[in-house]
Amino acid sequence: MTHKPDYGIDAPAVMRNLFLIGTVSLLFAIFAPKIIHLGPVLLSKTTFYWTAGFLLGEGCLFLLYVKVGKFRHRDFMLAMHPWCGDEQVLDVGCGRGLLLAGAAKRLAALNGTGHATGIDIWSNVDMGGNAEAATLHNLTLEGVQDRCTLISQSAAEMPFPDASFDVIVSNLCIHNMYDRPTRLAALHQIVRVLKPGGIALISDYKRTAEYAAEFQQAGLQVEKKRGSLITTFPPLTVVIARKPA
Ligand SMILES: C[S@@+](CC[C@H](N)C(=O)[O-])C[C@H]1O[C@@H](n2cnc3c(N)ncnc32)[C@H](O)[C@@H]1O
Known part of the structure; x- marks a missing residue:
């Protein structure tokens, strides 16, 4: 366990493969x-130079997101809500607590009564070193463990009563549900547990049109905002959905 919060590497096998295959292509280009x-x-060996450049370039952008971009993107998302400190917050697919801790710190800074809940299945394919204990450790290091609750369950089967949360956030989670019925179940759960007047901020790199359409069909007011094209990789879009009061 580290002494500084560690929010992990998203999809670690993807990052490893970009650098591994990129390096092999570069060696091939040099020595073939x-x-x-x-x-x-x-x-032509030029093909291998192009392949290496492309893969290593993507690997570097991914590393930039993990080290810098994800914190900027978290702040970009959390700035979309005018916090009062008393909100009930849900982070869907909280992983090691990036958005969860960020939201809890905003509640604490305002001395409010708000509380943040994270739900996750702790998949190590989607996030390196993913475990409830690792998230708890980060929350403790951030000084917000008392303001947070962790739930180990799929977002498609949320155990919360209807209209429980004022703010629902999620980053890079829902695309990991590969079959459409499970994804739709998770989106319907988000709509169900969001309070009237509440806001959902759902960030992902693909399928955001599907999320927006489902929210719209459920009667929510929807808009979209793009994250940074340089510091989010793959480029992220936030679906902003408001439930009428
Ligand atoms: C790429 S990580 C992102 C974690 C965190 N939101 C962040 O931005 O650092 C995706 C997370 O979604 C979680 N996840 C995947 N499928 C899920 C499901 N069906 N229900 C809840 N969480 C899920 C994974 O366990 C993982 O923690």
């Missing part, structure tokens, strides 16, 4: 002959 014969196919 000018023309490479792959059976009937002739490949």
